[in-house]
Amino acid sequence: MASLAAPAETRPRRAAQPRPARRPRPQARPRPRPRPHARPRPRVAGGVAWIVGVAALLAGIVALNVAVLRLNMEVERLDVQRDELVAGNEALASELSAAAAAGRTERLARAKLGLVAPTQTTYLELRSGRRSR
Numbered sequence: 136m137a138s139l140a141a142p143a144e145t146r147p148r149r150a151a152q153p154r155p156a157r158r159p160r161p162q163a164r165p166r167p168r169p170r171p172h173a174r175p176r177p178r179v180a181g182g183v184a185w186i187v188g189v190a191a192l193l194a195g196i197v198a199l200n201v202a203v204l205r206l207n208m209e210v211e212r213l214d215v216q217r218d219e220l221v222a223g224n225e226a227l228a229s230e231l232s233a234a235a236a237a238g239r240t241e242r243l244a245r246a247k248l249g250l251v252a253p254t255q256t257t258y259l260e261l262r263s264g265r266r267s268r
Contacts, residue, residue: 244250
């Protein structure tokens with residue numbers, strides 16, 4: 136039996152090229168010994184410290200604001216008291232002015248003390264006990 140088969144396609148072969156020479160492998164460095172590491176601490180303590188610090192600062196700010204508010208209330212009270220005292224002083228000055236008026240003084244002297252107005256004015260000259268030279 137003769138069979139007619141198609142000739143198989145053959146690929147052209149490459150010419151064999153010489154392989155590059157292998158470089159020798161560098162010697163592996165000795166592994167460094169693992170250092171004993173401290174266990175990492177949980178960072179909760181640091182966070183709590185920050186929270187406490189910020190809370191203390193906020194409490195200080197609130198306390199300062201309360202102190203300023205109290206001082207402002209005291210200043211307001213003192214302003215009202217000062218205004219009352221100024222009004223009282225003005226009333227007293229007006230009363231003193233009216234009491235010191237010459238006409239009123241003369242009238243009170245005649246009515247209460249029974250004094251009379253002078254008819255004639257007399258001047259006296261007083262000499263000291265020393266003699267002048």
